Amino acid sequence: MSDATNNGPVLSADGMPLKRSLAKALRREKLRALMLIAPLLIFVLVTFIAPIADMLFRSVENNIVEDTLPQTVVALKKWDSKSGSVPDEPVFTALAADLKVAVEAKTHTKLGSRLNYEMTGISSLLRKTGRRVDKWDLEKDAPFKEKFVDVDKDWADPEVWAVIKVFSSKYTSGYFLNAVDLQKTPSGIEPRDEDQRIYITLFMRTIFMSLTIMFSCILLGYPIAFLLANLRPKTSNLLLILVLLPFWTSLLVRTSAWKVLLQQQGVINDILVWIGLVDDGNRLIMINNQFGTIVAMTHILLPFMILPLYSVMQTIPVTYVRAAKSLGATNWTAFWRVYFPQSVPGIGAGCILVFILSIGYYITPELVGGTKGVFISNRIAYHISSSLNWGLGAALGAILLAAVLILYWAYDKIVGIDNVKLG
Amino acid sequence: MDKLPIYATTGQTIWFYAFRVICGIIFFFLVAPIVVVIPLSFNAQDFFTFTPEMLSFDPAGYSLKHYRDFFTNSDWQSALYNSVRIAPAATILSVGFGTLAAIGLSQDHVPFRRAIMAVLISPMIVPLIISAAGMYFFYSRIGLQGTYIGVVLAHAALGIPFVIITVTATLVGFDRSLTRAAANMGAGPVTTFFRVQMPLILPGVISGGLFAFITSFDEVVVVLFVGSSAQKTLPWQMFTGLREQISPTILAVATILVAISILLLTVVEMLRRRSERMRGIKPT
Numbered sequence: 001m002s003d004a005t006n007n008g009p010v011l012s013a014d015g016m017p018l019k020r021s022l023a024k025a026l027r028r029e030k031l032r033a034l035m036l037i038a039p040l041l042i043f044v045l046v047t048f049i050a051p052i053a054d055m056l057f058r059s060v061e062n063n064i065v066e067d068t069l070p071q072t073v074v075a076l077k078k079w080d081s082k083s084g085s086v087p088d089e090p091v092f093t094a095l096a097a098d099l100k101v102a103v104e105a106k107t108h109t110k111l112g113s114r115l116n117y118e119m120t121g122i123s124s125l126l127r128k129t130g131r132r133v134d135k136w137d138l139e140k141d142a143p144f145k146e147k148f149v150d151v152d153k154d155w156a157d158p159e160v161w162a163v164i165k166v167f168s169s170k171y172t173s174g175y176f177l178n179a180v181d182l183q184k185t186p187s188g189i190e191p192r193d194e195d196q197r198i199y200i201t202l203f204m205r206t207i208f209m210s211l212t213i214m215f216s217c218i219l220l221g222y223p224i225a226f227l228l229a230n231l232r233p234k235t236s237n238l239l240l241i242l243v244l245l246p247f248w249t250s251l252l253v254r255t256s257a258w259k260v261l262l263q264q265q266g267v268i269n270d271i272l273v274w275i276g277l278v279d280d281g282n283r284l285i286m287i288n289n290q291f292g293t294i295v296a297m298t299h300i301l302l303p304f305m306i307l308p309l310y311s312v313m314q315t316i317p318v319t320y321v322r323a324a325k326s327l328g329a330t331n332w333t334a335f336w337r338v339y340f341p342q343s344v345p346g347i348g349a350g351c352i353l354v355f356i357l358s359i360g361y362y363i364t365p366e367l368v369g370g371t372k373g374v375f376i377s378n379r380i381a382y383h384i385s386s387s388l389n390w391g392l393g394a395a396l397g398a399i400l401l402a403a404v405l406i407l408y409w410a411y412d413k414i415v416g417i418d419n420v421k422l423g
Numbered sequence: 424m425d426k427l428p429i430y431a432t433t434g435q436t437i438w439f440y441a442f443r444v445i446c447g448i449i450f451f452f453l454v455a456p457i458v459v460v461i462p463l464s465f466n467a468q469d470f471f472t473f474t475p476e477m478l479s480f481d482p483a484g485y486s487l488k489h490y491r492d493f494f495t496n497s498d499w500q501s502a503l504y505n506s507v508r509i510a511p512a513a514t515i516l517s518v519g520f521g522t523l524a525a526i527g528l529s530q531d532h533v534p535f536r537r538a539i540m541a542v543l544i545s546p547m548i549v550p551l552i553i554s555a556a557g558m559y560f561f562y563s564r565i566g567l568q569g570t571y572i573g574v575v576l577a578h579a580a581l582g583i584p585f586v587i588i589t590v591t592a593t594l595v596g597f598d599r600s601l602t603r604a605a606a607n608m609g610a611g612p613v614t615t616f617f618r619v620q621m622p623l624i625l626p627g628v629i630s631g632g633l634f635a636f637i638t639s640f641d642e643v644v645v646v647l648f649v650g651s652s653a654q655k656t657l658p659w660q661m662f663t664g665l666r667e668q669i670s671p672t673i674l675a676v677a678t679i680l681v682a683i684s685i686l687l688l689t690v691v692e693m694l695r696r697r698s699e700r701m702r703g704i705k706p707t
Contacts (some may be wrong), residue, residue: 026532029530029531029532030532030534032527032530033528034527035527036523036524036527036530037524037527037533039524040520041524041539043520043579043583044542044580044583047558047577048545048546048558049545051554051558052549052553052554052557053557054560054564055553055561220452223445224446224450227442227446241688241692242450242453242454244688244692245454245457245685245688246453248685248687249684250640250641250677250680250684251641251658252658252662252665252677253460253681254457256665256673256674256677257460257677258456259471259665260459260460260472260674261456263471265470265472266472267472270472299452299456356548359550360549360552360553361550362550362552362644363662367662367665367666377550377552377553380552380556381552384559390560393556394560397553400550400553404548404549404550404553408545412541
């Protein structure tokens with residue numbers, strides 16, 4: 001409107017068009033906000049996001065074959081793995097040259113353990129060959145084909161060569177396939193051997209146990225949250241401390257407490273024997289199995305269910321239930337048709353939180369889970385610190401991470417990440 | 424729910440008491456495991472259960488020997504020393520960066536606010552084992568694996584979400600006209616921050632700091648992977664203790680840690696109430 005009357009844009013005090021002046025101020029404000037956030041953002045990106053990215057990268061990275069056997073990989077390009085014949089002399093010459101360098105740098109054993117994940121026996125084959133290759137002379141001792149077969153007849157097995165060829169690319173989906181009990185073979189993707197198919201079971205078990213823990217948390221958390229939300233503030237604040245105390249207590253303290261309680265010579269068994277419910281000879285086995293993990297983790301995660309439920313229930317007006325009852329609803333109908341639907345957002349928030357936390361749990365299953373009660377995270381830890389199959393560990397981690405991020409996204413949609421409250 | 428109304432039917436009366444009993448049992452389930460550790464830590468024997476002497480309250484059944492072991496054993500002492508060295512450093516880092524960022528995030532116009540928030544909160548959501556694995560890979564690449572600085576940085580990253588959440592929560596009710604009034608009276612941005620804004624958000628900052636501290640002080644998984652034996656912390660020592668040579672000294676340590684958490688819980692609760700009072704929110 002002003003344009004029409006004044007024949008020009010509205011100006012601010014310093015003669016700049018108001019629109020531009022406002023935009024400039026807004027830009028400055030945005031920049032200031034970003035400047036305040038920037039140090040932390042960079043810090044988190046370097047100390048946290050970069051490591052996660054590194055892990056994702058390692059789950060597909062496969063430089064080792066090409067780095068250790070560069071000439072062999074090139075020479076193998078011409079060889080058809082489906083022909084069923086052993087590669088020709090040039091490949092063996094290249095292998096001899098590569099191995100000589102590798103033995104010098106001691107990298108052939110690493111390659112051996114890498115390829116051993118795909119085909120058992122390659123590790124020892126490379127170790128054995130490495131010792132002999134060291135003494136050969138590249139010029140004088142050619143041709144090498146017979147010599148290699150002489151060291152170990154496995155070199156005449158086209159299968160070995162096919163495995164090297166299949167895994168000679170820089171990136172591989174092999175780890176991810178292994179993580180879902182499949183494997184990459186020269187003839188395509190196949191299920192792994194019966195005795196190595198453990199990961200699908202482990203994933204299923206992790207999900208099943210997390211669901212059990214989640215449902216136990218609803219079952220135990222709902223009455224408590226209901227009680228807290230319907231008591232006088234003074235009493236409920238006092239009782240809330242009983243919920244917050246375990247929340248604040250060290251995780252290891254709670255885990256060790258359960259270990260003490262559930263042991264065969266532990267407190268619960270002692271009490272049961274004392275009352276005579278259980279015979280001293282056959283005390284209950286409650287630890288180092290799924291039962292132990294579920295009980296201990298329900299206890300540990302229960303506050304994460306109670307707190308969101310409580311904060312939602314606090315906002316439900318009491319008058320609704322009274323209105324329902326005055327309209328003739330029974331106690332149960334008033335609760336189930338009026339109160340419960342209003343508490344569903346709290347259940348949703350608590351469930352996602354508990355489920356997210358439990359599928360990635362490591363410490364408690366490791367300590368009280370034995371062999372049957374462990375989660376996928378225990379397997380990841382095993383691959384990283386004991387078996388050193390980092391690629392497989394990273395692939396399992398990437399799958400777990402994807403599952404958690406989907407749930408995180410759902411949580412953000414339902415609850416909003418800004419609304420997370422602590423204590 | 425506080426009192427049973429006089430017109431309650433028999434069924435309602437029964438349910439009223441039954442519900443209380445059920446809740447009592449659940450509260451027992453929540454607290455008993457923690458409480459049971461305390462008397463057991465005074466056991467004179469190396470057992471993890473109550474001995475007949477303890478049950479008959481015979482003084483001979485109780486002793487402080489597990490506490491003595493904790494305070495004299497060099498393994499436990501160096502673990503305590505490491506924990507005390509790592510946690511405060513990590514807390515200072517996360518509180519410093521976190522408070523600044525929380526103030527930035529609470530401004531009116533922040534581009535990509537949601538995305539930034541999601542990134543900053545992620546250390547709390549991503550399973551610890553994945554963070555630990557990633558940090559192990561990445562920190563060994565840049566030579567921080569097995570160093571004090573590496574562990575401090577890792578723990579600071581884990582503590583940041585807690586600082587962000589608590590500080591943004593106190594900033595939600597923050598009255599902007601206060602900073603404008605300060606500026607109007609001639610205070611520079613720095614003076615305004617320290618004299619006006621800081622005192623008001625201090626409770627949030629402190630409780631965020633306590634959360635960050637307890638996160639680091641209680642953390643095992645990441646330190647297991649990122650640290651080396653020179654950074655063995657108290658939880659790490661407890662973890663190995665529980666897994667290998669299970670010794671009752673763990674119960675003494677557990678009791679001390681429970682005492683610390685009760686102390687921290689009290690401080691946080693007092694701060695929360697103070698903050699609500701100062702911002703004029705009625706305590707619920």
